[in-house]
Amino acid sequence: MPELPEVETTRRGLAPHVEGQRVAAVILRRPDLRWPIPAEISTRLPGRRIRSVTRRAKYLLLDTDEGAALLHLGMSGALRVLPAATPIRAHDHVDIELDSGRVLRFNDPRRFGCLLWQPAGETHPLLAGLGPEPLSDAFDGAYLFRLSRGRRAPVKAFLMDQAAVVGVGNIYAAEALFLAGISPLRAAGKVSPERYERLAASVKTVLAHAIERGGTTLRDFIGPDGSPGYFEQELSVYGRGGEPCKACGRVLREQPIGQRASVWCPRCQR
DNA sequence: CTCTTAACCTGGACGC
DNA sequence: TGCGTCCAGGTTAAGA
DSSP states (O other): OOOHHHHHHHHHHHHHHHTTOBEEEEEESOOBSSSBOOHHHHHTSTTOBOOEEEEETTEEEEEOSSEEEEEEOTTTOEEEEEETTOOOOTTEEEEEEETTSEEEEEEOSSOOOEEEEEETTOOOHHHHTOOOOTTSTTOSHHHHHHHHTTOOSBHHHHHHOTTTSSSOOHHHHHHHHHHHTOOTTSBGGGOOHHHHHHHHHHHHHHHHHHHHTTOOOSSSOOOTTSOOOOGGGGOSSTTOTTSBOTTTOOBOEEOOBTTBOOEEOTTTOO
């Protein structure tokens, strides 16, 4: 469930406890997540020092000199740093034990997440086709406008396409489109350059603000220290179908777009 | 290419 | 209390 802000919140919480630590052991309790966990996680990771914890799109990378452990939280995954003796709970699939005596524990009820290995100097195939980071300078209105020409899919689906821009999921796509005043149903190829400037700026604003708040906690998400995120208190449209628009009072419309629940204000968003 | 659809898996909420 | 149904923050694979 985590979108970019939740993954970034996880990264920031993890980093101080994980960076510089040597991996003492890896315990796999459930070797089949979305994909089987490759042998390298058991053979290459133990004994290596974790140089840094980085993020690309919604993936987290534990970087070592030999390569990187590549983690995705899927819809329901969570990473926590815990004392080594912490009792195992349901869906605690992987432990990465650290020299500090603590353990990095991966819990994922739905098992849509993954734990893969990226050899040093290589780019994992899953990372190869990703679009730019939304908070980078490479992502702006001109980029969105150019890429969207000729596209007939709804702009909301375009915005959630990780090949177009990474990190924007169902919550923040809805919020950014509201902030930009653009209907999620509008064809991506029919949005003007001016409105794409507004959309790019809205995406950056919404994501940066959500990161400041520690992400959005709806059901599953908890930060690495066990605390919830506080951004849900500021959601304008997501999850508010049938309720009044906070800007104009009009009843918010709800309708699936691309098989994802979508909410928007028919007056504020055109 | 672009776009749509089904599928992966589990738990919680809701209606009867 | 129990059971069936629907829904959920993501992503890929397959097909049109």
